[in-house]
Amino acid sequence: MSTLTPPHRPGQGTATRAARHRMPGRLVAGGAGAVVIASVALAAALFAAGSEPRDIGGIGGPSLFVGWLLPVFRLISMVATVGCAGALLAAVVLLRIEGGSLGVQGRRAVRDASNSAIIWAACAFAGAVVTASILLDTPVTLLRLRLDDALGVPEVKALLITGILVVALAIGIRRVQTSSAAGLGVIVAITALIPTAVTAYPRNEPYVVLAGTALVFHVVAATSWIGGLAGLVRYGRASRGGLTIVLERFNQVALISSIVVLLSGLISAAGRLAAKGGGWDSVPDALTKDSYGALLVAKVAAFVILIIASWMHRRRATGDLLERGRGFWQVVGFELFVMALTLGLSVALSQTA
Numbered sequence: 154m155s156t157l158t159p160p161h162r163p164g165q166g167t168a169t170r171a172a173r174h175r176m177p178g179r180l181v182a183g184g185a186g187a188v189v190i191a192s193v194a195l196a197a198a199l200f201a202a203g204s205e206p207r208d209i210g211g212i213g214g215p216s217l218f219v220g221w222l223l224p225v226f227r228l229i230s231m232v233a234t235v236g237c238a239g240a241l242l243a244a245v246v247l248l249r250i251e252g253g254s255l256g257v258q259g260r261r262a263v264r265d266a267s268n269s270a271i272i273w274a275a276c277a278f279a280g281a282v283v284t285a286s287i288l289l290d291t292p293v294t295l296l297r298l299r300l301d302d303a304l305g306v307p308e309v310k311a312l313l314i315t316g317i318l319v320v321a322l323a324i325g326i327r328r329v330q331t332s333s334a335a336g337l338g339v340i341v342a343i344t345a346l347i348p349t350a351v352t353a354y355p356r357n358e359p360y361v362v363l364a365g366t367a368l369v370f371h372v373v374a375a376t377s378w379i380g381g382l383a384g385l386v387r388y389g390r391a392s393r394g395g396l397t398i399v400l401e402r403f404n405q406v407a408l409i410s411s412i413v414v415l416l417s418g419l420i421s422a423a424g425r426l427a428a429k430g431g432g433w434d435s436v437p438d439a440l441t442k443d444s445y446g447a448l449l450v451a452k453v454a455a456f457v458i459l460i461i462a463s464w465m466h467r468r469r470a471t472g473d474l475l476e477r478g479r480g481f482w483q484v485v486g487f488e489l490f491v492m493a494l495t496l497g498l499s500v501a502l503s504q505t506a
Contacts, residue, residue, distance in 0.1 A: 194497025239380025364424020
């Protein structure tokens with residue numbers, strides 16, 4: 154069985170240690186860059202669709218600042234979710250080695266997953282507060298007076314459940330040493346994605362139930378795909394001699410995930426449009442005349458670009474992939490850029506629906 158541990162070469166230890174010291178800074182910079190790119194896409198999409206938060210001039214309601222906090226928290230939470238999922242996927246699948254124990258990169262991956270989970274949980278709890286404030290039309294400072302009402306809002310309960318699950322995830326995976334233990338973390342992470350996905354469709358029409366179910370698969374598959382690519386860049390290059398194996402494993406994950414993302418996304422979007430228009434017959438009109446439909450078309454276009462970029466990077470995956478400046482890594486960087494744009498559009502869609 155192949156492993157990801159290359160033979161030792163003179164000077165390799167020093168280079169590897171240096172790389173380990175540089176990577177955390179790159180990780181922070183990469184995450185911050187993704188948030189910036191996604192934020193620009195989010196703001197542009199919201200203003201283009203006329204769905205940006207507005208100050209309606211009422212007395213006693215949440216401020217415009219609080220209205221903008223909701224998409225911001227959703228966006229940061231989504232990026233943190235991708236980071237957590239990508240790190241766990243890397244530890245369990247991409248960096249798998251003989252014996253079931255986690256190697257050096259695998260242990261780094263679960264620590265990164267734990268750190269991302271902390272951010273994810275914080276955004277979930279903060280998002281619950283902001284969501285309650287907006288839906289109950291109550292200032293954040295006065296929510297304590299309507300605590301029972303806030304806890305009765307399905308979206309708020311979903312965010313709180315997610316936050317609790319993710320806190321448990323962050324604590325539980327912090328120091329795991331085996332891939333099987335990290336695999337349990339993957340199950341918890343997937344479970345934590347479900348509550349907020351199912352509350353996106355509160356009504357019980359058959360097409361809405363179908364769309365909500367499809368959305369769960371869509372979120373899980375998209376998170377695995379985007380997170381897996383981020384994990385490839387973060388840990389695959391650091392494993393040096395094992396990069397070819399890591400890439401092969403990622404390609405398998407990406408193929409399955411992309412198919413699920415496409416099919417589930419189409420079903421989920423069609424169900425949401427049917428819900429807005431009152432039936433399946435209204436989908437074509439809603440797609441062309443509704444702001445949600447316009448954003449959906451933009452997201453599909455970004456997805457097509459992403460598929461093409463994925464195909465290109467697979468064609469370029471030959472030779473010495475560790476060489477700086479090669480086209481392969483340029484295409485991977487472009488993929489991550491498009492994925493960040495897609496995340497911003499996804500949050501805008503959730504605000505527009």
